[in-house]
Amino acid sequence: MKAEDALENIVPAQVFRADVVTWAKRIGVEPKEIRIRLMKNKWASCSSNGRLTFNSELLHEPAAFRREAIVHELLHLKIPNHNKLFKSLMRAYLAEGICSNAN
Numbered sequence: 001m002k003a004e005d006a007l008e009n010i011v012p013a014q015v016f017r018a019d020v021v022t023w024a025k026r027i028g029v030e031p032k033e034i035r036i037r038l039m040k041n042k043w044a045s046c047s048s049n050g051r052l053t054f055n056s057e058l059l060h061e062p063a064a065f066r067r068e069a070i071v072h073e074l075l076h077l078k079i080p081n082h083n084k085l086f087k088s089l090m091r092a093y094l095a096e097g098i099c100s101n102a103n
């Protein structure tokens with residue numbers, strides 16, 4: 001963990017949602033719906049009809065982790081699996097470039 005991540009920077013759901021909308025525009029996708037709720041076993045999910053659900057626990061995670069979860073799920077609106085293109089797009093959008101979401 002980096003020093004600047006040591007402090008949890010908790011954000012309101014509205015701020016998180018605004019981040020998702022900003023990233024959606026940057027990536028060029030239009031989620032039908034963005035939901036934020038407590039999820040048991042994953043950080044986010046993407047339904048085949050373009051509805052995204054994010055785990056509300058993400059609001060308590062460091063900004064870099066939130067960003068990765070957001071970009072990962074939004075990219076699934078373009079690419080449904082984790083193929084080479086998906087991973088190279090993740091790298092392109094994230095400085096860190098690590099796709100650690102194992103779903």
Ligand SMILES: [Zn+2]
Pocket residue numbers: 072076081082101103
């Ligand atoms: Zn995924």
